[in-house]
Amino acid sequence: MIAASKLVKKLPQGVSKVPFLSNSCLINQSAIKRHFFWARKLSISTCTSQSTYANSITSSSVKVSWLYPIFLILSTPTASYQVASSSTQASSSEKEDVDEVLSQILSAIxxxxxxSIEICTFHIEKLCKAKKLSYASRLQQxxxxxHIFLSPHAYNLLLEAAGEENDVDLLLQVFKDALVSGVPLNSTSFINLAKGFTKxxxxxxxxxxxxxxxxxxxHRGAxxxxxxxxxxxxxxxVDKALVVFNQIETLKCKPDLVTYNTVLGILGRTSRIDEMLQEFGFMIEANIVPDIITYNTLLNNLQKVGRLDLCLELLKEMSERGIQADxxxxxxxxxGFGRSGKIEKSLQLFNEMKLKQIRxxxxxxxxxxxxxxxxxxxELSITxxxxxxxxxxxxxxPKDFKRKD
Incomplete structure (x- = not known):
């Protein structure tokens, strides 16, 4: 990441660092507190003239200065511009406003x-909450x-807002930028991406x-x-998930063990057992060696539909592959055996498990x-x-089975 100090655009001599503070758009103390009371405690005395007000700003904390440019954008009525896609169209005045915010951000950084992370996230969050996605998109770009990249939280705010507004263009652009920037995206980022395609x-x-x-x-594989x-x-x-999977062979990345385990789980949960077994067969043909997750996924879904004969075959296959049952x-x-009334087999497996010292x-x-x-x-149930x-x-x-993101 390039040092922010090298990116700061110096303002021409004599130009105010808060150029929009004119008689027509003065911001009084109560208005600022109403919008930003949770973000910063402001100690700006009440001013009766523009010069006095500007002086009070100069004497304020540096951290307060980067609140002002964003206030100008937030105070602009949303209806004052119309866009077909908030990620691609913006007025010239919008560009000027965002450039000013960027200049102030760089100065603050x-x-x-x-x-830097706090400052950028603050601005993105405010713009998203105000549904100023065109501004937010331009600022992010x-x-x-x-070479200043947002935090995962800020990217998620943008992704969520774009999805809520059905702005797919912005959704895809932000996700791609986040991915290319190397920001570690969490499951929330991918969920926000998926939600954007719901309609x-x-x-x-x-x-x-x-x-x-x-x-x-x-280079990251699949x-x-x-x-x-x-x-x-x-x-x-699910259908979209499977569409992506069915096209993966045509991509630069190829399906791996995780891919197949994921799809086997999806097919099993949706009771598409025959398709699940078919994909397992394709997996073996592709010389991808199954692991304990693969077999547990198969066993869990097969026992639910009473395919206990196949469960026993898979259990034997696991042993032959050297995979220890857990x-x-x-x-x-x-x-599975208990539900089918074969309680003796269940007890046999239970004792076998204890002999293997599986808790x-x-x-x-x-x-x-x-x-x-x-x-x-x-009597046996009481024992x-x-x-x-x-x-x-x-x-x-149950808490021992909780998955971590």
């Missing part, structure tokens, strides 16, 4: 370099051109964008495309106790319930 039925634009991203990030697939599925847009593996198997969960104990009661094996109570402190609880 030069004085307090450590506040200007900062980007000056779109044509997948052509999506596929074109994914192709562009794959060319920009091919990571970005994988996260896009996950995000669309999480937003309930708690999730046994949970799926025990649950059981509260869920497994409760399931077994419940199924034993249904089968009329009350197992007592064992559960005795081992309670050491059992795996």
């Amino acid at each position: 030069e004085i307090t370099p450590n506040s 200007s900062l980007h051109n000056n 779109m039925t044509d997948s052509v634009l999506l596929l074109r964008f994914v192709r562009e991203l794959s060319e920009l990030t091919f 990571t970005v495309v994988n996260r896009i697939i996950v995000a669309f599925a999480a937003c309930g847009q 708690l999730r593996t046994y949970t799926a198997m025990i649950e 059981p969960s509260i869920y497994i104990y409760r399931s077994l106790v419940n199924y034993l009661k249904k089968m009329g094996k009350l 197992l319930a007592e064992e559960m109570s005795a081992r309670l402190p050491e059992l795996v609880s």
Whole structure:
């Protein structure tokens, strides 16, 4: 990142650093407090003339100075301009306003370099809340051109606002800029991207964008495309997620183990079991070696539809590949056989799990106790319930299964 001090545009001599403070747009103390009371405590005395007011600003904290340019934009009525796409069209006056804000930001960063993220995020957040997306987009582009990149939070604010306004052009541009800048995007960024496509039925634009991203990030493998697939599925847009997956062979990046595990999970959760098994077959044909996640995904979804014979085959295949069954593996198997009334097989698997010193969960104990009661094996259910109570402190609880972003 280039030092902000080298990017600051010096103002011509005699030009005020707050040029818009004229008689027609003076900002009194109460107005500032009403808009910015939560951001900064201002100690500006009430002024009766423009010169006195300007002097009071000069004597104020440096941190306060970068609030003023944004106030001018925020005070501009939204209806004063119309845009077909807020990311591509802007009036000349808008450009001047944004250039002024940029100049003030660069000046503030030069004085307090450590506040660059705070300053930029403040301006972007205010513009997004005021639905001044055209201004926000131009400001983000200007900062980007000056090698000043926003924080993940600021990018997410822009992505969310663009999605809410159905401004797909802005949505895609901001996401691409964030990705290219190297800013570590989190799952929220990808979710915001996916939400922006909720009302779109044509997948052509999506596929074109994914192709562009794959060319920009091919050195990362399929990571970005994988996260896009996950995000669309999480937003309930399963068909779009699968459209992206089906086109991945034509991209520079190729599907990897994570890609297939993701798609197997999507197909399983949507009860498309035959398609899930088909993709598993394609995965093997592509010489991609399955892991414990692959098998657990298959087992969990197969047991839900009663395909226990296939579950046993997969369990055997896991062993042949040297993949050790874990708690999730046994949970799926025990649950499947218990639900089908084959409680003896469930108990056999439960004992096998304990022999392998795999720490059981509260869920497994409760399931077994419940199924034993249904089968009329009350004495055994009581014994197992007592064992559960005795081992309670050491059992795996639901919080141990929570995923981290």
